[in-house]
Amino acid sequence: MRQTWRWFGPKDLVSIDDMRQAGVEGVVSALHHVPTGSVWTPEEIAERQRVVGSMTDGAPSGLAWEVVESLPVSEDIKKQKGDWRAHIAAWKESLTNLSRAGIEVICYNFMPVLDWTRTDLAYRLPSGATCMRFDVVDFAAFDIHILDRPGAAESFPDFVVEEAARRFAEMDDDRRRQLAGNIVFGLPGAAESFTLDDVRAHLAEFDAISGESLRTHLVDFLSEVAPLAQELGVRICCHPDDPPFPLLGLPRIMSTEADYRRVMEAVDLPASGITLCTGSLGARHDNDLPGMMKRLGSRVHFLHLRNVHLETPHFGGSFYEAGHLEGGTDMVAMIDAILAEERARKAAGRVDWQIPMRPDHGQDILDDLKRKAQPGYPAIGRLKGLAELRGIMTALDHPVVHGAGK
Structure with a gap:
């Protein structure tokens, strides 16, 4: 190699x-x-x-x-x-x-739309090291409650939907913004320019595909x-x-x-x-x-x-x-x-x-x-x-x- x-x-x-x-x-x-x-x-x-x-x-x-x-x-x-x-x-x-x-x-x-997707860009491990992580409950909280995508709840098992609702309710505004930013970071150019409305518009373009x-x-x-x-x-x-x-x-x-x-x-x-x-x-x-x-x-x-x-x-x-x-x-x-x-x-x-x-x-x-x-x-x-x-x-x-x- x-x-x-x-x-x-x-x-x-x-x-x-x-x-x-x-x-x-x-x-x-x-x-x-x-x-x-x-x-x-x-x-x-x-x-x-x-x-x-x-x-x-x-x-x-x-x-x-x-x-x-x-x-x-x-x-x-x-x-x-x-x-x-x-x-x-x-x-x-x-x-x-x-x-x-x-x-x-x-x-x-x-x-x-998304080049890659993570919910945490610096997840702390017991060793003190950090890494990228995908947490399905956090992602469901974003998809269902922050992005508010129609039909999003149907994409996840019932237990994930229930836990996502609980977790979203516990998030303050800063945490919600951070989560959305981490996920949108996987969009090309997203670090500078993408908004949730931009994401919704891109998703709509693929509705029929x-x-x-x-x-x-x-x-x-x-x-x-x-x-x-x-x-x-x-x-x-x-x-x-x-x-x-x-x-x-x-x-x-x-x-x-x-x-x-x-x-x-x-x-x-x-x-x-x-x-x-x-x-x-x-x-x-x-x-x-x-x-x-x-x-x-x-x-x-x-x-x-x-x-x-x-x-x-x-x-x-x-x-x-x-x-x-x-x-x-x-x-x-x-x-x-x-x-x-x-x-x-x-x-x-x-x-x-x-x-x-x-x-x-x-x-x-x-x-x-x-x-x-x-x-x-x-x-x-x-x-x-x-x-x-x-x-x-x-x-x-x-x-x-x-x-x-x-």
């Missing part, structure tokens, strides 16, 4: 110098300042490459921008309304420009962009829903192995593949992550390795982001499956035999608690996760271990 690190650009409080000291091999980034639906120009791409290539004192970093996360797919494309055709044309032009700049892996997602319709729109999108990716020699890869179950009445179409299989079979080109995120997919009890890697591994183009602790036994329940080796996913089995896929690719002569991986998210520990970087993306917490994953990789790929298994 190629060890990479997500970087949000010059405003990121975790610097190029920090990731260089962490020993990563490549950088995952995106042009977040470019409006969704617009073209990523060669000049903007080159500027990001230049910044990635330099440390604070101007010395070469030895790092390069290797993976895009994400080249955003507009809501118009997902709905097939408004400027969706122009946005697909812009996406294809951006893809071409990235390819000409030497970037070969492009991650995207097809989640409507079923899961099957949204899947058809994804297949239509891939039918346009995947042949170009194949021609350019780049690999595009869809990130799963986060979390992988329905929220706010919105359709979810990339939450299970069956979901991925349907889309991969509909547009059956090697260039169109999977961002396998063990954290997102691991928030369902029924997802077998090592098994998915074994069965769909040939189409896995990018890896997010993280772990979650499921707090409730029912579908769509609460979870928090655990240490990389501490949640419900067997990370040793997962990495073993990844290394097996890489060996198979190398034996087959695939040029993409090495799969880029990044330690996804991390708990805020030590000086992270003072730095307060992007939620989920601390320096030390991710370094701890990377070190743990690196140790497993090194051990499983060592001749003593690998040879003994032959």
Whole structure:
């Protein structure tokens, strides 16, 4: 696996110098300042490459921008309304420009409205570390009583609805605003501009779009962009829903192995593949992550390795982001499956035999608690996760271990 690190650009409080000291091999980034639906120009791409290539004192970093996360797919494309055709044309032009700049892996997602959802961005653990958390009761309180979405109560079990009413009644105005802000934070651009009325308007746009319709729109999108990716020699890869179950009445179409299989079979080109995120997919009890890697591994183009602790036994329940080796996913089995896929690719002569991986998210520990970087993306917490994953990789790929298994 190629060890990479997500970087949000010059405003990121975790610097190029920090990731260089962490020993990563490549950088995952995106042009977040470019409006969704617009073209990523060669000049903007080159500027990001230049910044990635330099440390604070101007010395070469030895790092390069290797993976895009994400080249955003507009809501118009997902709905097939408004400027969706122009946005697909812009996406294809951006893809071409990235390819000409030497970037070969492009991650995207097809989640409507919400890119990801958490109710707490700094949940305190007994150790004193903080992490992101999804509390289904808090979310129900937001959905039913703050957002006041029609029919929201029907989306949750009766016991969750009852507890949500009690919890909402105990919240003061500051807590209600904080909860709404945490949830809306998962909307693109939400940190600066989204209101509850904005959320309601976006949800209304998807009222008539079923899961099957949204899947058809994804297949239509891939039918346009995947042949170009194949021609350019780049690999595009869809990130799963986060979390992988329905929220706010919105359709979810990339939450299970069956979901991925349907889309991969509909547009059956090697260039169109999977961002396998063990954290997102691991928030369902029924997802077998090592098994998915074994069965769909040939189409896995990018890896997010993280772990979650499921707090409730029912579908769509609460979870928090655990240490990389501490949640419900067997990370040793997962990495073993990844290394097996890489060996198979190398034996087959695939040029993409090495799969880029990044330690996804991390708990805020030590000086992270003072730095307060992007939620989920601390320096030390991710370094701890990377070190743990690196140790497993090194051990499983060592001749003593690998040879003994032959």
